[in-house]
Amino acid sequence: MLNCFLAKKQGKEFPQNTKENPMRNSTPEGKKVQYQIQAFAKRLTKGLSKPKKKFISQMLFGIQAARDVKLSNVARSLQEGIKLIKTEDRWSRHMMSKDLTQKMNEQMVKEGSRHVKEDTVLAID
Numbered sequence: 522m523l524n525c526f527l528a529k530k531q532g533k534e535f536p537q538n539t540k541e542n543p544m545r546n547s548t549p550e551g552k553k554v555q556y557q558i559q560a561f562a563k564r565l566t567k568g569l570s571k572p573k574k575k576f577i578s579q580m581l582f583g584i585q586a587a588r589d590v591k592l593s594n595v596a597r598s599l600q601e602g603i604k605l606i607k608t609e610d611r612w613s614r615h616m617m618s619k620d621l622t623q624k625m626n627e628q629m630v631k632e633g634s635r636h637v638k639e640d641t642v643l644a645i646d
Contacts (some may be wrong), residue, residue: 558582565628569621576615577625 562578569577584596596608615621637643 554585555582558585565625565634568624573615573618573621576612580612608609 542632558581559578562574562581566574566577579599580595583598584590586595587598587611589598592609592612593605596605596612599608
């Protein structure tokens with residue numbers, strides 16, 4: 522409410538609907554971030570099922586929006602309009618999937634290998 526008052530005072534529009542889904546952000550900056558996340562998720566999830574691709578995309582966006590990796594905070598940041606526990610349960614099932622980990626690791630190696638040249642120094646701690 523205070524944000525709405527301050528925005529009006531500064532001559533800016535502030536969304537009245539606090540339940541607005543950030544995945545549908547219509548600002549140019551929001552669309553750009555969402556596009557970048559979706560493009561990265563698309564490269565990362567090659568070979569996965571459509572539900573797993575959606576899960577990864579939502580997780581990446583939610584982690585960025587929540588600035589946290591705690592599952593409940595990430596789910597809360599998406600404001601899906603369903604009970605938080607339902608989102609957490611669904612995501613927990615996805616995260617336990619072994620094929621998800623294996624295929625994503627393979628894609629991460631492929632993505633990273635493009636940037637490693639013969640003279641690249643890799644420091645592993």
